[in-house]
Amino acid sequence: MAPVPAWARTVQQRLFREGRRDSRPSPRVAVAFLVGLLLLLTGSCSVSHASGAPADGTAHATPATPASAAPTAPGFTMVASGDVLPHSPLVARARAYGARSGRAYDFRPMFSAIKPIVAAADLAVCHVETPLSPTGKHLSGYPVFNGPPQVAAALRATGYDACSTASNHSLDQGPQGVSGTLQVLDSAGLRHAGIARNRQEAQPTLLTVKGVRVAMLSYAYGFNGRKVPASQPWRANQINPARILADARAARRAGSQFTVVFLHWGQEYRTAPTPQQLQIAKQLLADPSIDLILGHHAHVVQPARRINGKWVAFGMGNLLSAQSSACCPANTQDPRSAQSAAESPTWVNRAGSRFPRSVRPSLRMRLGRRGRSSPDRRRSGCTWRRPRR
Numbered sequence: 439m440a441p442v443p444a445w446a447r448t449v450q451q452r453l454f455r456e457g458r459r460d461s462r463p464s465p466r467v468a469v470a471f472l473v474g475l476l477l478l479l480t481g482s483c484s485v486s487h488a489s490g491a492p493a494d495g496t497a498h499a500t501p502a503t504p505a506s507a508a509p510t511a512p513g514f515t516m517v518a519s520g521d522v523l524p525h526s527p528l529v530a531r532a533r534a535y536g537a538r539s540g541r542a543y544d545f546r547p548m549f550s551a552i553k554p555i556v557a558a559a560d561l562a563v564c565h566v567e568t569p570l571s572p573t574g575k576h577l578s579g580y581p582v583f584n585g586p587p588q589v590a591a592a593l594r595a596t597g598y599d600a601c602s603t604a605s606n607h608s609l610d611q612g613p614q615g616v617s618g619t620l621q622v623l624d625s626a627g628l629r630h631a632g633i634a635r636n637r638q639e640a641q642p643t644l645l646t647v648k649g650v651r652v653a654m655l656s657y658a659y660g661f662n663g664r665k666v667p668a669s670q671p672w673r674a675n676q677i678n679p680a681r682i683l684a685d686a687r688a689a690r691r692a693g694s695q696f697t698v699v700f701l702h703w704g705q706e707y708r709t710a711p712t713p714q715q716l717q718i719a720k721q722l723l724a725d726p727s728i729d730l731i732l733g734h735h736a737h738v739v740q741p742a743r744r745i746n747g748k749w750v751a752f753g754m755g756n757l758l759s760a761q762s763s764a765c766c767p768a769n770t771q772d773p774r775s776a777q778s779a780a781e782s783p784t785w786v787n788r789a790g791s792r793f794p795r796s797v798r799p800s801l802r803m804r805l806g807r808r809g810r811s812s813p814d815r816r817r818s819g820c821t822w823r824r825p826r827r
Contacts, residue, residue, distance in 0.1 A: 514560035514648045517598075518698075518732050518754065519552075521567045521605075524589050525760035526579035532588065542574060545592035548758060557597030561647045563654065564598045564757070565700065565734045566590070566630075567605040569615040570622040581662075582610045589758075590626035600645065602656035602700035604632030606735065608674040609664040616673050632656030632700065633674045640672035642689035642697075653694035655685050658702035659735070677703060679721050686727035697728050702735045704753055709738050711752040719750045 524532075528548070535544035549556075556562045568583035570590055578584045593601065601623060608616065616633045623630045631654040634640035643654040657675040666673050675681075686697050699722060704715050711719075715733070722728050723746045731750040733740065740753030 514650055514652075515558075516647075516698075517556050517559040517562040518700075518751075519556075519564055520754040520757040521565055521734050521737060521759060522589065522593070522601075522757055523567050523759040524579070524583065524585035527760040528758065529577060529579065529586060532586065536588070541588065543586045543588040545589050545758070546595050549592055549596040553596045559597070561600070561645065561652065562596075562598045563698075563700075563732075564593050564601045564628075565605070565702075565754075566593075566601045566603050566619070566623070567702075567734065568607045569611040570619045571611075572618045572621045572625075583607050584611050584615065587622040587625070590622045590628055594626040594628055598628060600629035600631070600643070600654060602632050602654065602732075602734070603630050604656040604658040604675045604700070605702045606658055606660060606662050608633050608658060609661040609666070612664075613667060613670060613673055629654070632658070634672050637672045640675070642685055642692065642694070644689065644692060644694060651693045651695045653686070653689035653692075653697040654700065655682065655689065655697065656700040656702075657682060659704075677701060677718070679718055682722060683725055683727065686722075686725065690727045696730070698730045698732060699728055701731060701733050703733055704736045704740065706736055707738050708736055709740055709753075711740055715752055719745055719752070723748045723750060 524545075528545075529543065532543040532545045532548070535547050536542050538544075566589070568585050570585045570587050571577060572587055574586050574588075576584055577586055590601075603619065603623075611618065617635050620630060620633065620635055620639075629643055629645060631643040645652045645654070655675075657677045659677050661674060661676075666676070682699060686699065689697050701715075701718070703718070705712050719731055722731060729748055731748075732754060733750070733752045734754060736753040737756050737759070738753065739755045740751075742749060742751040744750075
């Protein structure tokens with residue numbers, strides 16, 4: 439694993455100090471996590487043990503006690519990122535890259551700028567929004583996707599360990615597309631959650647990260663009018679708060695110490711969370727079995743905030759896509775932002791647009807003590823400045 443850059447350690451230490459000021463004693467596992475495109479939330483996000491969590495479901499940072507007296511808790515860093523959408527122009531570009539490297543398709547250059555950050559994390563989780571073809575044949579883009587398998591190979595080469603997979607495109611290729619996609623992810627060495635080949639595989643995905651048991655759960659609001667087969671309800675997970683809570687509690691019983699819920703939700707191109715997103719987040723984060731919510735689908739940056747002492751990033755934007763102002767709002771290319779957090783932003787590089795020379799310094803931000811949800815980034819807890827042309 440690549441060493442954590444010095445600037446990242448500085449941010450971690452700063453946010454750790456901020457987190458300690460907003461904490462109370464509780465038996466928890468401290469976690470630093472990196473979310474978004476790519477957002478560094480390196481405070482102490484806590485793991486609530488079922489036996490020791492407050493009754494109201496509140497999670498807090500590590501105890502506010504002197505460092506010399508504080509108990510050592512296991513911890514890890516986590517990277518999670520926005521939607522991976524292999525639109526047809528990207529597939530064509532990957533074919534051109536592949537011609538140079540002797541591969542049918544090569545998506546690895548498209549992730550090269552973020553590889554040092556992703557590879558430095560203890561756990562890196564992507565969001566594969568579309569089916570992937572195990573044979574590399576019958577490929578298609580929007581609106582009914584079927585991407586090449588080399589997408590998964592590139593994600594693994596970048597340093598990702600696992601992917602959430604429940605999305606509105608999960609059933610674009612039917613049940614056989616679900617099986618094929620998981621075959622591709624397995625072949626690449628990527629764990630997954632959200633779609634399944636059988637009932638057993640639909641159980642929460644458990645990983646061990648630096649001695650901490652971490653559960654991944656993934657759900658989508660729907661499947662573009664397609665229905666999960668009645669005889670195979672486990673093929674793709676649909677958002678139902680009661681079901682999510684039941685799954686999270688089952689994960690706790692199975693040994694999870696930190697449970698992350700990935701939700702494909704909200705309204706496309708809307709930068710503020712919808713009332714339904716807010717309602718679901720409050721309901722889920724009130725339960726001690728859920729520690730973190732990470733959102734996808736809107737294709738634009740939505741805010742991150744703390745609810746019941748735990749983080750929700752409502753929308754992490756796009757990681758790999760060919761959306762632009764020609765079809766969609768221009769901010770589908772934006773890096774994400776969040777309040778009371780630091781970030782390492784990325785940028786969707788389009789033909790005719792200028793890519794920042796350095797990913798990290800391309801945007802500067804001022805940390806706010808408390809974040810406010812707002813569709814206008816200028817009114818959020820972070821101050822943004824575009825790099826000078």
